[in-house]
Amino acid sequence: MIKKILRICLILIACIALFSAAVNIYTVCYAAPYVFTSRSELKKAAADNGGYTALVLGAMVHGNRLSTVLQDRVDEGIDCYNEGIKDGFCTALLLSGDHGKKWYDEVNAMRLYVLRNNPNIDRTRIFLDHAGFDTYDSLYRAREIFKAEKLIVITQKFHAYRAVYIGRKSGLEVYALALSEDKYADRLRFAWALREYLARVKAFADTAVQRKPRFLGEPIPVSGSGLKTWDIFEDK
Template sequence: MKTFLKKHFKKILITGILIGSIILSINIYIVKSTEKYVYTDIKKLPKVEAVIVLGAKVSKEKLSYVLEDRLIAGVNIIYADKAEAILLSGDHGRKEYDEVNSMRKYIIRRNFNIQNEQIFMDHAGFDTYDSMFRAKEIFNIKSAIIVTQDFHINRSVYIARSLGIEAYGFSVDESMYKETVRFNWKAREMLTRVKAFKDVLLNSNPTYFGEKIPITSNGMKSWDTIEKSK
């Protein structure tokens, strides 16, 4: 092994530098091309068709603090009359793990002044690319405010705009989280941006398509059958 490394050290070094340069270039491009569309002040946001709240970890029906922060910000954007509908997009690929219904039930449990008809649910938002693709193709969203934390916001806006959505990002404050947590988010995000760049470049398909439910219709059409009857 040592002999192999000595023999091929130069090639390995050049390859490593090349890969690192590509990763860095893609990250810079995604951040720089989207930063003008990212806001931290709700009052300055433009008016759009829908707010898209991206899912995050839940435990049974309890939202993680990350997701709770996103959802509250999304509700406040609706309150500010920046959109008429809210799309909750997340992972509901298994019966025992359900981000979207957890978000919807949180809104209802907290008695937020949002009508059921305004709440749309994307049960197949397994990653950010799937969420944005389906927002465009399944929910026919033409303009949106995407809500997520700062580390994630540029990639989200980049994907949405690349797919044809007039997208703006609301960056949820993440300063209350530990520095080590934020560092890990940002380190992982560098690689995830490369995947997003690849998905956009190849015009990848989402995990699932499905029946169209326009964001201008009744959001309850996107709810689970069992939940509709309750």
């Protein structure tokens, strides 16, 4: 009896492992044609299109100080917007992150960093998504709340495939600018890879059922003014 139970448990574990591996392979293969490591390559792939929103996905902050991971994303977001605004390729900057608590605020930390490093930016083109609690929520809300149809997702490479997969499966035209991870410690990159392996399975399930985010709200289209999304206007 015990051997039979053990055999069943092993079969179940093997099935779960195979399913997880299949989901990861499928996610990466599906998203790979839309993931790029340079803006020039990305613009060639989307040569006939314009009007993209640069979506910067949140990460850890310490007060108003960005983690290195998030700073890399925001720096690329600024450059992507500045380059794209000249020819209409990129027309808005959407900063999406966790602002679920008063004492923890990824989006305003990103906003302040953008204003400090690009003081002449048109503030009406900066949109804040305070309820981007995870990647799925950020992409879903980009579609439903901000009415974005075309997105350039900016994140590290390990994360880019999942973001593109979620966006494309949700009916959005999504490309990703995948940032290099080479400067990060192997220990950290291994932890990211392990977490991402599991997160892709969750994303597969979320997109399959089109799970609704924790918060939605009234639409604030990226075609309008981003100032409607600001809860703080100070630059400090």
